[in-house]
Amino acid sequence: MKKASKEGLQYEVVVAGGGHAGVEAALASSRMGRRTALVTLSVDKIALMPCNPAIGGVGKGQLTREIDALGGEQGRNIDKAYIQIKMLNTSKGPAVRALRAQADKRLYEDSMKAVLSATANLEIIEGEVARVDVSRETLRGLWLHDGRYLATRTFVLASGTFLRGKVIVGNCSYPAGRVGELPANHLSRSLEEAGIALGRFQSATPPRVDGRTIDPSKMIVQPGEELRGGFSHWETPAPRTQVPCYLTYTSANTHQTVSEHLHLSPLKSGTVSGKGPRYCPSIDRKIINFPEKDRHPVFVEPEGATTHEVYLQGLTTSLPVHVQELIISATPGLERARLIRPGYAVEYDYLIPEQLTLWLESKTVSGLFSAGQVNGTSGYEEAAAQGLIAGINAALSARGVEPFILGRDQAYIGVLIDDLVTKGVDEPYRMFTSRAEYRLLLRHDNADERLAEFGQRLGLLEEAQLQAVENRRHQVGELQAFLDSTTLRDDGQLNAELESMGTSPISEPQTAGQLLRRPQVALLDLMRMLEASGHSPGRYDEKVLEQVEIRARYDGYIQRQLAEIRRHRATEHRAIPPGFAFDSIEGITVEARDKLTRLRPATLGQASRIAGVSPADISVLLLHLHRAGSEGAGTSAAISQP
Amino acid sequence: MEDGSGAKAHASHSSVLVVGGGVSGTACAGTLASRGLDVRLLSGALDSLGVAEYSPCFLPAGAGEERLLLGSKEPAGLGRAWFENMWALPGASWGVVDRRRVSIRLKEWVEEIGVELRQGLATTIARVPQGWLVGTAFGESFTAEVAVLSVGLSLGGHHLIGEREFPGARIGEVPSEGLLQALKAHGAVFDTGEERVGPRLWRLPDSIPPFLRRVQLRPAGTLRGGAKPGTSRLAFGRGPRTAGDQYGAEYLEAWLAPTPPLAGADVAVGQTSECPVGLFPDGAATGEWYVSPGLEQQVVGAPLSRRGYVVRGLVFGGEQAQDTQERCATREVMEGLWATGWLAGAGHTSASLLSGIACADAVERVIRQRDGRRAPR
Numbered sequence A: 001m002k003k004a005s006k007e008g009l010q011y012e013v014v015v016a017g018g019g020h021a022g023v024e025a026a027l028a029s030s031r032m033g034r035r036t037a038l039v040t041l042s043v044d045k046i047a048l049m050p051c052n053p054a055i056g057g058v059g060k061g062q063l064t065r066e067i068d069a070l071g072g073e074q075g076r077n078i079d080k081a082y083i084q085i086k087m088l089n090t091s092k093g094p095a096v097r098a099l100r101a102q103a104d105k106r107l108y109e110d111s112m113k114a115v116l117s118a119t120a121n122l123e124i125i126e127g128e129v130a131r132v133d134v135s136r137e138t139l140r141g142l143w144l145h146d147g148r149y150l151a152t153r154t155f156v157l158a159s160g161t162f163l164r165g166k167v168i169v170g171n172c173s174y175p176a177g178r179v180g181e182l183p184a185n186h187l188s189r190s191l192e193e194a195g196i197a198l199g200r201f202q203s204a205t206p207p208r209v210d211g212r213t214i215d216p217s218k219m220i221v222q223p224g225e226e227l228r229g230g231f232s233h234w235e236t237p238a239p240r241t242q243v244p245c246y247l248t249y250t251s252a253n254t255h256q257t258v259s260e261h262l263h264l265s266p267l268k269s270g271t272v273s274g275k276g277p278r279y280c281p282s283i284d285r286k287i288i289n290f291p292e293k294d295r296h297p298v299f300v301e302p303e304g305a306t307t308h309e310v311y312l313q314g315l316t317t318s319l320p321v322h323v324q325e326l327i328i329s330a331t332p333g334l335e336r337a338r339l340i341r342p343g344y345a346v347e348y349d350y351l352i353p354e355q356l357t358l359w360l361e362s363k364t365v366s367g368l369f370s371a372g373q374v375n376g377t378s379g380y381e382e383a384a385a386q387g388l389i390a391g392i393n394a395a396l397s398a399r400g401v402e403p404f405i406l407g408r409d410q411a412y413i414g415v416l417i418d419d420l421v422t423k424g425v426d427e428p429y430r431m432f433t434s435r436a437e438y439r440l441l442l443r444h445d446n447a448d449e450r451l452a453e454f455g456q457r458l459g460l461l462e463e464a465q466l467q468a469v470e471n472r473r474h475q476v477g478e479l480q481a482f483l484d485s486t487t488l489r490d491d492g493q494l495n496a497e498l499e500s501m502g503t504s505p506i507s508e509p510q511t512a513g514q515l516l517r518r519p520q521v522a523l524l525d526l527m528r529m530l531e532a533s534g535h536s537p538g539r540y541d542e543k544v545l546e547q548v549e550i551r552a553r554y555d556g557y558i559q560r561q562l563a564e565i566r567r568h569r570a571t572e573h574r575a576i577p578p579g580f581a582f583d584s585i586e587g588i589t590v591e592a593r594d595k596l597t598r599l600r601p602a603t604l605g606q607a608s609r610i611a612g613v614s615p616a617d618i619s620v621l622l623l624h625l626h627r628a629g630s631e632g633a634g635t636s637a638a639i640s641q642p
Numbered sequence B: 001m002e003d004g005s006g007a008k009a010h011a012s013h014s015s016v017l018v019v020g021g022g023v024s025g026t027a028c029a030g031t032l033a034s035r036g037l038d039v040r041l042l043s044g045a046l047d048s049l050g051v052a053e054y055s056p057c058f059l060p061a062g063a064g065e066e067r068l069l070l071g072s073k074e075p076a077g078l079g080r081a082w083f084e085n086m087w088a089l090p091g092a093s094w095g096v097v098d099r100r101r102v103s104i105r106l107k108e109w110v111e112e113i114g115v116e117l118r119q120g121l122a123t124t125i126a127r128v129p130q131g132w133l134v135g136t137a138f139g140e141s142f143t144a145e146v147a148v149l150s151v152g153l154s155l156g157g158h159h160l161i162g163e164r165e166f167p168g169a170r171i172g173e174v175p176s177e178g179l180l181q182a183l184k185a186h187g188a189v190f191d192t193g194e195e196r197v198g199p200r201l202w203r204l205p206d207s208i209p210p211f212l213r214r215v216q217l218r219p220a221g222t223l224r225g226g227a228k229p230g231t232s233r234l235a236f237g238r239g240p241r242t243a244g245d246q247y248g249a250e251y252l253e254a255w256l257a258p259t260p261p262l263a264g265a266d267v268a269v270g271q272t273s274e275c276p277v278g279l280f281p282d283g284a285a286t287g288e289w290y291v292s293p294g295l296e297q298q299v300v301g302a303p304l305s306r307r308g309y310v311v312r313g314l315v316f317g318g319e320q321a322q323d324t325q326e327r328c329a330t331r332e333v334m335e336g337l338w339a340t341g342w343l344a345g346a347g348h349t350s351a352s353l354l355s356g357i358a359c360a361d362a363v364e365r366v367i368r369q370r371d372g373r374r375a376p377r
């Protein structure tokens, strides 16, 4: 075996962490041709889902689609492993529509591991990264806890909840990264010695019970849907038998039980010191924060197809186990539910994300990237999205290539990372559609049109995949042009049809495109009407029809957002040179100068979102930028342009 | 029990409490449940229930295949979980299991057969009027008439990688320190057990050492003339396996050294000469290959996904049994407290499995006798 010398093992990129962030990072880097090692604490626990058995949902689903559109793995993997899938918000606008799937957790892990196994340039190493070898603010390599040394210039830290991890229930706690797994206790100190500031966060997971002991007759069945596509843009998932979820609600009894035992909560007793997520609150916190609500939903979700264990989404708690049992049995339908895994909280070190650039590299230690829960987020999708970007940028950096950055107007991924590194976090960050200002453009249905070109240029997608996207774009244009140039007039039949759809008849001739703007007129019906009146619109697949319909219907809004982006683009993407001397700017507030100096934004847009930096400060900054002679680039090279 | 804050936490009771859901614990708990007993299985790691933690090599208990496959008392389901996910060299008495698949099937089986599963790390144990009380790291407590300990090497367990020593019976596992102290306080006496585990390769080396020959492993299930592999409810992911590319394929491939092992190579540590030495596939969802301890020096040029290591842990009383019968045995270490699997001296996966069944037999007898005594009153 190789000796534990500094010359031992050499990689272009090393990723620490076989969670959702780490696997995307490792896959991206190795697919881009870099010699990559993925170091993780247990090779038997790759892509494990320690909390909810689901991928997607509103906001998160968009992230998964974007990951897929760039050539990442999460979308394809959940398509292999889902046991239920549905499209949410079909009755609402396209900006908030999203897929959500229930996973078979074991299958999710196994199929991800199979993909890793088949990936060239990638090795997996079981071990714990214990120290970073940094000299002159540059990463040189990594020490594993067992004494091995990995020489590398680029490292992606994706340690999830494991850094000095501690699991907690009531007033009991023990060191662990997750229940039953030892934490990674060594790396934090080494990071701090390298000048990296860490914070402490906390997150909790609900209990699992035996699905045979619940009473579905007191609950609302939540079946899946037969959908033609899944998360992936590139493959159609095989049809399968789906497993239902169930919905119940907490009762006054549940709330009383919680209230009576609140003094035993680790939050109260001080066992937990880290900050927890406001958006995925424990049942204890929900009852404290919303005393006016007399019930909260509880979704009962299967953990897999080969187990009876079910997950109680909504009953997250780290109250003592006997109290958890009381809370469960006070909830309708769960009176006799038998506890299998108690809920618990985990507390861990995270890296304060304002220390990162927009490409997720540390500003303090060059070559050190980080992604996932360790950057202060929560959720598999948020983790995977960062993992992909960190992996791409580690791979680019290993070859000295300019970083890849997505803007807020290009992707939810751009919103996520900009929020993290610009505004920082005071609790685990989770994605919502409301965080994106251009959400009508950043839709679930058009992720491939927005991002596939990047994926292909980075080497993560095949030419043929991009071609398929281009073909569709072309067909959408073709059909739109046809509809806009085809005039319909009433032949008696047409107005009758319109009226039966609940919309007003036409008196003047109108183009098909105009008619499609009416919410009552579905494109499929319109195509039929066109054919009936002697036109032949041609045959298009579902995806093309969907795009044409959405664009016609929301054209006004879409145009407005596009105009807004154009208006802001000049400032938003205006690059600030890396070495720019923020501390020498005159005429801005002291606070603004301090923050700019500390955060070193890469673009004017990023600077403008820093709390404490006013529009007036930005105008002064712009003036200085002009003077500094960074002219030439009207827009930034920093944000990647397709 | 008090949890320190004044709230009452009642211990929940069962006839039998099995602590540790590894090879022997799942066999024992499942067997008891299949015979109608009220049994709870407490394990620190429900996600890896029943996993043969150390290697995919399923070694014979001594008397070979017959002995293993006979299992006259083996409850339906237990054998299937193992054998449907096992490949054997035709005619040989050993096999290679897909550890992951076995684990998933075993969990399915113990749930189905009525074992009360519970995730929890046992940290204390005490004698109480009802029998035994076991406490967990999360402050829960469970009582049972009979407690069975099947925590493998986690009592005082530590592992050595090269020169360095680390806590835990395997990489990443939390050692059962509290449980050990409590048992010592009750006067338990231990010996030290030691075993070597080989490394894993992430891929096969470009050139296979010439002393290894390629063999085809056939599904063990078909050897039994009944069950077929790959009949689970789900289709699983596939590694880049060459010959066994498709899960449930006719055969998998392994690389074997001629038996007896290479002269001079340190390959037979703690294992008998009937034990095969070579490179074995580590399941269908991974590209990993398990390397027999000692062979790592010979297989160079392939990346290691896991290093080999030595495990030390405590075993209940007496010399580690050499006799086959005894190796599959179980021990009552104190009244109403049984040990099974590694902890009782079972050295191999198959021995641990048989030990678990033997323990269930013994415990069932005890419980039925007590019930008999109680009944007339």
Ligand SMILES: Cc1cc2nc3c(=O)[nH]c(=O)nc-3n(C[C@H](O)[C@H](O)[C@H](O)COP(=O)(O)OP(=O)(O)OC[C@H]3O[C@@H](n4cnc5c(N)ncnc54)[C@H](O)[C@@H]3O)c2cc1C
Residues within 6 Å of the ligand: A016, A017, A018, A019, A020, A021, A022, A039, A040, A041, A042, A045, A048, A049, A050, A051, A052, A127, A128, A129, A130, A158, A159, A160, A161, A162, A163, A177, A178, A184, A187, A203, A204, A205, A277, A280, A344, A345, A346, A371, A372, A373, A374, A377, A378, A379, A380, A383
């Ligand atoms: C108790 C608990 C509560 C949760 N609550 C929520 C929630 O409320 N909402 C939600 O959406 N999600 C929740 N999660 C899910 C989850 O933690 C994350 O959202 C997601 O798994 C993060 O992915 P990741 O890749 O960043 O990290 P993880 O999935 O945690 O993976 C980290 C990986 O890094 C490895 N590792 C760590 N340190 C080292 C090291 N030094 N060297 C080598 N390898 C290392 C570990 O072995 C592991 O494989 C919760 C998880 C837990 C355990």
Ligand SMILES: Cc1cc2nc3c(=O)[nH]c(=O)nc-3n(C[C@H](O)[C@H](O)[C@H](O)COP(=O)(O)OP(=O)(O)OC[C@H]3O[C@@H](n4cnc5c(N)ncnc54)[C@H](O)[C@@H]3O)c2cc1C
Residues within 6 Å of the ligand: B019, B020, B021, B022, B023, B024, B025, B042, B043, B044, B045, B048, B049, B050, B051, B052, B053, B054, B055, B056, B057, B058, B059, B120, B121, B122, B123, B150, B151, B152, B153, B154, B175, B176, B179, B195, B196, B197, B198, B309, B310, B311, B340, B341, B342, B343, B346, B347, B348, B349, B350, B352
């Ligand atoms: C290094 C090594 C190499 C080996 N190689 C081979 C081989 O090549 N072939 C072969 O046939 N056999 C091999 N064996 C033997 C085989 O692995 C064991 O005999 C078998 O796994 C023992 O089964 P068990 O049930 O006693 O314990 P395990 O299978 O180890 O199970 C112990 C279980 O207890 C749980 N647990 C531990 N502590 C607690 C606690 N405090 N509370 C609750 N749960 C707990 C663990 O999570 C685990 O699930 C090897 C053993 C070792 C140590």
